[in-house]
Amino acid sequence: MRSLIVPFHGFFEVVARNHLWMTWNLVLAAVPAVLAPFVFRHRGPRSTGWWVGLAAVLLFLPNAPYVVTDLVHLRGDVVQAGSDLDVIAGVLPAYALFIAAGFACYAFVISEGRRFLEDRGLATWRPPAELALHAVCAVGVVLGRVSRLNSWEPVTEPVGTLERVVLTLTWRWAPVAIVATFLVIWAGHAVTRAAGRAVVSGAASLTAAWRSALEGGPHFGQP
DSSP states (O other), X not given: OHHHHHHHHHHHHHHHHHHHHHHHHHHHHHHHHHHHHHHHTOOSOOOHHHHHHHHHHHHHTTHHHHGGGGGGGHHHHXXXXXXXXXXXXXXXXHHHHHHHHHHHHHHHHHHHHHHHHHHTTOGGGHHHHHHHHHHHHHHHXXXXXXXXXXXXXXXXXXXXXXXXXXXXXXXXXXXXXXHHHHHHHHHHHHHHHHHHHHHHHHHHHHHHHHHHHHHHSOOTTOO
């Protein structure tokens, strides 16, 4: 019984130790996911509010894949783990779930954008639009991690934001960091999207099998 409790204890220890920054980063990652349906499923005219909503989605979207950069905290939690079992069953699952939640938000926003283009007969623009979003988010993640730029600062502190953007993007390793981040985002989105499709397909198969079993079962009260 103890062997079953200890790994979960390690998991909750990691969450408790990092709950402030994990919760805050997941809230930021969820913002574009919450706004996306209101923006991309809107059927009326493009009002000022719609454009503001779209801008908010784009500004906050890098926060979703940004969670992968929080692996910088992983080493500290591994060091603090009491045993290899705590690392395998506690630390690693906690970070995996955290990163998966961030990429789930990202994949959801991308899927809403794809639907938006499809509904307007612009399906051929989906691949370049996705790549463009990956690239924009890669730049955003690098700016967030290197210069500690927040999503709202382009609005609240435009001059200071511009200075920090120029300083970061002229850093000699900036192109390497952006390309590496782009590849991580692209791969993370591809894996998350495939996993989502597998879950949806499996759920549909189970539902169909359940309905088939119910329909083929005994019908009480019939002659």
